[in-house]
Amino acid sequence: MSPTDIRALVDNYIDAYNRKNIDDMLMSVHSQVEFKNICAGVVNASTNGVADLRTLAQQSLSLFSERHQKIESFELQGSVAIATIDFRAVVAADLPNGLKKGQVLNFSGRSEFEFQDGAISKITDFS
Template identity: 60%
Template sequence: MNATETRALLDRYISAYNRMDIPAMLLTVHSDIEFKNISGGVVNATAIGATELRALAEQSISLFSERHQEILSFEYTETHAAVTIAFRAIIARDLPNGLKKDQVLELSGRTDFEFKDGLILKITDIS
């Protein structure tokens, strides 16, 4: 994939994420998808395969009444892309980690992507 095709794929993935449209998100990922979320140097979520990613996505949408990711920068190679992301969400209910219902959560970070067969093969979120 070239840079334009890669960016379009990532835009489709993030748009589906923002809409909380899990079926549309899964259309952009390879069946062998590997997902990892790293926050503060600690891996706090992983999923291997589309089935696990679907389950993780279904679990995570209940945490937010709304959420939005925006790509701030985009770096591309033939097999990888790295994007800087701004994330904003509103918490849907009080959470065990101390976040409260209606609290606004704003983070920035980087997401690294790898590709195979025109789809996203690996996603590593780092914040």
């Protein structure tokens, strides 16, 4: 895959995420996609395969009334694409972890993407 193709896949995935369009989001990923979310060094979500990622994505839709990821920087290191992401979201309802409805979350993180057969095969989010 060319660097242009890789960037287009990542951009399409992020754009669909921002639009809360799970079907479009999953069009960019491999059927055996692996996903991990790591917060403060702890894996707090992981999936294997597109069906598991779809389930997680559907569950997360209700968490935020608004959400937006913006790529601040993007680079390729070998076969891995690394994006620095600014994330902004508004909590939709009081959550068991103490977040309150209407609370605005702003933070930066990093997403690493790997590829196979012209699709995203692994996503690791760090925050």
